[in-house]
Amino acid sequence: xxxxxxxxxxxxxxxxxxxxxxxxxxxxxxxxxxxxxxxxxxxxxxxxxxxxxxxxxxxxxxxxxxxxxxxxxxxxxxxxxxxxxxxxxxxxxxxxxxxxxxxxxxxxxxxxxxxxxxxxxxxxxxxxxxxxxxxxxxxxxxxxxxxxxxxxxxxxxxxxxxxxxxxxxxxxxxxxxxxxxxxxxxxxxxxxxxxxxxxxxxxxxxxxxxxxxxxxxxxxxxxxxxxxxxxxxxxxxxxxxxxxxxxxxxxxxxxxxxxxxxxxxxxxxxxxxxxxxxxxxxxxxxxxxxxxxxxxxxxxxxxxxxxxxxxxxxxxxxxxxxxxxxxxxxxxxxxxxxxxxxxxxxxxxxxxxxxxxxxxxxxxxxxxxxxxxxxxxxxxxxxxxxxxxxxxxxxxxxxxxxxxxxxxxxxxxxxxxxxxxxxxxxxxxxxxxxxxxxxxxxxxxxxxxxxxxxxxxxxxxxxxxxxxxxxxxxxxxxxxxxxxxxxxxxxxxxxxxxxxxxxxxxxxxxxxxxxxxxxxxxxxxxxxxxxxxxxxxxxxxxxxxxxxxxxxxxxxxxxxxxxxxxxxxxxxxxxxxxxxxxxxxxxxxxxxxxxxxxxxxxxxxxxxxxxxxxxxxxxxxxxxxxxxxxxxxxxxxxxxxx
Amino acid sequence: xxxxxxxxxxxxxxxxxxxxxxxxxxxxxxxxxxxxxxxxxxxxxxxxxxxxxxxxxxxxxxxxxxxxxxxxxxxxxxxxxxxxxxxxxxxxxxxxxxxxxxxxxxxxxxxxxxxxxxxxxxxxxxxxxxxxxxxxxxxxxxxxxxxxxxxxxxxxxxxxxxxxxxxxxxxxxxxxxxxxxxxxxxxxxxxxxxxxxxxxxxxxxxxxxxxxxxxxxxxxxxxxxxxxxxxxxxxxxxxxxxxxxxxxxxxxxxxxxxxxxxxxxxxxxxxxxxxxxxxxxxxxxxxxxxxxxxxxxxxxxxxxxxxxxxxxxxxxxxxxxxxxxxxxxxxxxxxxxxxx
Numbered sequence: 006x007x008x009x010x011x012x013x014x015x016x017x018x019x020x021x022x023x024x025x026x027x028x029x030x031x032x033x034x035x036x037x038x039x040x041x042x043x044x045x046x047x048x049x050x051x052x053x054x055x056x057x058x059x060x061x062x063x064x065x066x067x068x069x070x071x072x073x074x075x076x077x078x079x080x081x082x083x084x085x086x087x088x089x090x091x092x093x094x095x096x097x098x099x100x101x102x103x104x105x106x107x108x109x110x111x112x113x114x115x116x117x118x119x120x121x122x123x124x125x126x127x128x129x130x131x132x133x134x135x136x137x138x139x140x141x142x143x144x145x146x147x148x149x150x151x152x153x154x155x156x157x158x159x160x161x162x163x164x165x166x167x168x169x170x171x172x173x174x175x176x177x178x179x180x181x182x183x184x185x186x187x188x189x190x191x192x193x194x195x196x197x198x199x200x201x202x203x204x205x206x207x208x209x210x211x212x213x214x215x216x217x218x219x220x221x222x223x224x225x226x227x228x229x230x231x232x233x234x235x236x237x238x239x240x241x242x243x244x245x246x247x248x249x250x251x252x253x254x255x256x257x258x259x260x261x262x263x264x265x266x267x268x269x270x271x272x273x274x275x276x277x278x279x280x281x282x283x284x285x286x287x288x289x290x291x292x293x294x295x296x297x298x299x300x301x302x303x304x305x306x307x308x309x310x311x312x313x314x315x316x317x318x319x320x321x322x323x324x325x326x327x328x329x330x331x332x333x334x335x336x337x338x339x340x341x342x343x344x345x346x347x348x349x350x351x352x353x354x355x356x357x358x359x360x361x362x363x364x365x366x367x368x369x370x371x372x373x374x375x376x377x378x379x380x381x382x383x384x385x386x387x388x389x390x391x392x393x394x395x396x397x398x399x400x401x402x403x404x405x406x407x408x409x410x411x412x413x414x415x416x417x418x419x420x421x422x423x424x425x426x427x428x429x430x431x432x433x434x435x436x437x438x439x440x441x442x443x444x445x446x447x448x449x450x451x452x453x454x455x456x457x458x459x460x461x462x463x464x465x466x467x468x469x470x471x472x473x474x475x476x477x478x479x480x481x482x483x484x485x486x487x488x489x490x491x492x493x494x495x496x497x498x499x500x501x502x503x504x505x506x507x508x509x510x511x512x513x514x515x516x517x518x519x520x521x522x523x524x525x526x527x528x529x530x531x532x533x534x535x536x537x538x539x540x541x542x543x544x545x546x547x548x549x550x551x552x553x554x555x556x557x558x559x560x561x562x563x564x565x566x567x568x569x570x571x572x573x574x575x576x577x578x579x580x581x582x583x584x585x586x587x588x589x590x591x592x593x594x595x596x597x598x599x600x601x602x603x604x605x606x607x608x609x610x611x612x613x614x615x616x617x618x619x620x621x622x623x624x625x626x627x628x629x630x631x632x633x634x635x636x637x638x639x640x641x642x643x644x645x646x647x
Numbered sequence: 648x649x650x651x652x653x654x655x656x657x658x659x660x661x662x663x664x665x666x667x668x669x670x671x672x673x674x675x676x677x678x679x680x681x682x683x684x685x686x687x688x689x690x691x692x693x694x695x696x697x698x699x700x701x702x703x704x705x706x707x708x709x710x711x712x713x714x715x716x717x718x719x720x721x722x723x724x725x726x727x728x729x730x731x732x733x734x735x736x737x738x739x740x741x742x743x744x745x746x747x748x749x750x751x752x753x754x755x756x757x758x759x760x761x762x763x764x765x766x767x768x769x770x771x772x773x774x775x776x777x778x779x780x781x782x783x784x785x786x787x788x789x790x791x792x793x794x795x796x797x798x799x800x801x802x803x804x805x806x807x808x809x810x811x812x813x814x815x816x817x818x819x820x821x822x823x824x825x826x827x828x829x830x831x832x833x834x835x836x837x838x839x840x841x842x843x844x845x846x847x848x849x850x851x852x853x854x855x856x857x858x859x860x861x862x863x864x865x866x867x868x869x870x871x872x873x874x875x876x877x878x879x880x881x882x883x884x885x886x887x888x889x890x891x892x893x894x895x896x897x898x899x900x901x902x903x904x905x906x907x908x909x910x911x912x913x914x915x916x917x918x919x920x921x922x923x924x925x926x927x928x929x930x931x932x933x934x935x936x937x938x939x940x941x942x943x944x945x946x947x948x949x950x951x952x953x954x955x956x957x958x959x960x961x962x963x964x965x966x967x968x969x970x971x972x973x974x975x976x977x978x979x980x981x982x983x984x985x986x987x
């Protein structure tokens with residue numbers, strides 16, 4: 006049952022004295038067994054000191070990230086450089102040491118950064134200057150002469166391209182010159198000039214069009230060709246300087262990176278503790294750590310906490326009340342089943358009171374897939390594709406491989422390999438036993454729907470939801486009506502059952518129609534007005550009855566796809582006998598495995614999500630995310646759904 | 648094909664028209680003696696979604712409903728019209744963006760500022776407001792927006808903003824970008840769609856442009872070249888020539904009359920500007936109400952419906968605000984876009 010049900014949880018309230026707070030929190034974080042909960046209780050307030058400390062660690066981590074980025078280009082150290090946080094984590098003490106060591110590192114790295122920035126900016130300016138001076142080449146006038154015009158204002162700068170025309174329109178009152186020199190992307194280098202008397206108007210017009218003036222570099226002296234040569238020489242010098250700075254960075258990196266990685270690991274772990282502690286409410290000298298612990302971990306938690314504090318810590322353990330509390334859900338899926346978890350988690354996470362359907366969904370999905378894709382050869386190809394995907398470290402490769410194996414098993418049952426009937430059918434050939442395949446598919450669907458009914462009954466029982474258990478369409482009343490309609494109907498038709506059994510139909514329909522008023526009367530369940538309940542109940546009943554039929558018949562597609570797959574495979578085989586036969590066979594097989602393989606997967610998922618889950622599964626669970634020193638925690642790393 | 652698209656849009660509009668408040672409902676809201684009574688009355692209408700459990704009236708939620716209606720209608724329309732309507736609807740996003748910039752620039756509390764944002768339907772907004780509100784500076788907001796269409800105009804204005812620390816430059820850059828693209832999209836329409844776009848949106852854009860030009864002259868004391876740079880040069884009835892006249896001192900009465908507005912005599916130009924703004928909104932609402940009565944299987948019908956919705960939300964906002972400041976029903980009626 007534990008594989009099907011989320012782990013049982015207990016609410017743990019730990020009353021921790023201030024001196025023990027950090028060691029206890031660190032012990033809890035190392036155990037990764039406590040999902041923290043925010044508690045609001047009169048007289049208990051979070052500590053502002055720890056809020057500041059948390060902010061301090063955020064700042065430290067950001068600064069460390071900046072240093073790492075300056076040296077390695079990444080804000081966090083590589084996994085191999087990260088260190089396991091040591092046993093003695095104390096955020097209230099550690100930050101001073103981290104801060105002082107970081108400051109020393111910053112002094113050296115920032116000095117390098119300043120020089121690098123200055124050199125880069127100088128290089129950018131020179132490049133810009135080069136492009137500007139290049140534009141002046143046809144003038145053949147000394148550059149310095151352009152700067153010192155007495156009766157003209159000449160300015161060079163960049164305008165958003167769309168504003169060039171706007172500036173010209175805005176200068177309608179004065180004589181001016183506006184020459185677009187060079188356009189790059191959506192910005193244009195322009196030269197604008199007016200008489201000195203109109204300089205203010207020109208400046209206002211340019212500024213209001215978001216003009217960015219460019220000053221010619223001071224190194225640009227003499228005629229443009231001479232100035233350009235001087236700028237190029239200067240650029241070479243700076244380029245050499247930048248190369249030397251890059252070598253310096255490599256040295257700095259080799260020297261400082263181990264320490265930075267160590268500081269980062271410690272600040273990250275301490276920061277996680279500070280972030281948790283800032284949430285704990287405090288009363289006097291006592292902090293309250295509240296959260297959810299899996300029952301199986303409770304004693305371990307108690308022992309670890311007592312050992313960390315050096316004396317017994319007051320711990321209150323309460324049973325959950327899922328009706329009033331949001332209890333997190335932790336499903337410990339066995340390792341072999343983990344690759345198939347996505348079949349369920351794509352839809353949602355089972356809540357604390359819901360059964361986890363991963364096992365049933367995996368089995369039913371593979372059976373449905375295999376039935377629709379039954380071919381020994383095609384299944385083998387899918388198996389190989391799946392193994393190759395797994396080799397490329399893609400988890401869903403295992404699911405693809407398992408689907409391939411299922412296809413192979415059904416291939417043996419259908420006696421088909423690459424569309425050839427080269428093996429003896431273990432069961433039947435779909436094209437020959439079409440009706441049998443279709444009826445079996447619907448029969449299988451009925452079985453799956455009934456499993457859904459049963460799971461709903463268990464879920465309703467677990468959550469003590471009596472109206473859902475007894476009166477609703479997927480409860481006892483619904484299940485009874487389903488069987489009276491289908492089983493009873495067939496029984497009467499074949500003369501196995503008496504016609505009187507059909508009298509149950511109106512009685513059960515009445516229960517379903519009136520389920521809301523009945524629930525209100527029996528258990529005081531909330532509901533709308535009587536009139537509203539009767540109207541909606543009637544339409545729901547109509548939908549339920551038609552739904553029973555359509556949901557069951559929906560599984561007919563399993564048989565239809567089985568027949569279609571064999572038909573298409575035979576078609577490919579029959580067209581692969583000419584000159585281009587090999588090519589036809591290859592393309593046909595690729596199409597069948599690739600295209601049909603995906604469609605069949607979608608169909609199987611549709612049946613799971615719509616027909617099966619609709620009976621019992623809501624998937625609105627709150628994931629169990631334990632306090633941890635690692636991002637994601639071990640629950641994520643080993644695949645336990647959290 | 649487009650007829651079928653518009654048939655679906657018209658079907659949606661006809662079904663939703665009954666949700667608009669009728670005359671007696673508006674009369675009741677105007678006569679409400681307190682905000683509590685106003686909330687109670689509103690709670691009994693199709694606008695109940697704006698009334699929070701604690702009796703607060705969230706007008707922005709209703710504006711979100713307008714954005715949502717626009718999003719639904721966009722799905723029905725043929726490609727060209729859908730593109731135009733989608734861009735037109737971006738003004739909700741732009742309002743949010745301006746609110747974010749104000750929050751970050753003035754260092755307001757992000758949690759409080761988020762309440763003033765329009766809840767734009769998921770999927771239609773190209774930006775994440777919560778992230779932007781938390782940005783530490785306007786430059787950081789721009790960094791977050793780098794993948795959005797607003798990045799380029801904002802970057803153009805950023806240097807001027809950084810020099811003078813005035814949000815005006817960023818806001819004007821976004822507005823110009825939005826309206827210039829809207830005009831281009833309108834001009835790319837053809838046939839009846841183009842005529843509708845011009846009739847409904849063209850006049851609205853022209854009035855906006857005129858009001859901008861006067862606001863810059865009267866409130867901002869801007870020079871002609873600045874006024875010209877901060878307004879649209881192609882805005883249908885109010886193009887570059889009009890803006891030039893305004894920038895050189897043309898009287899508001901003269902320019903307003905050219906557009907068919909007759910402001911009350913004896914008002915100062917500043918007062919007149921406010922009045923023209925209201926007259927323009929009333930005209931827009933009136934045109935929308937007249938258009939919606941006809942079976943319009945084209946863009947105009949859709950725009951008319953959205954304008955009716957917007958008019959409704961605007962009037963409700965006026966009443967909510969008016970009730971807070973203690974204005975009487977008759978005083979408020981004079982400020983609504985619908986006929987009292």
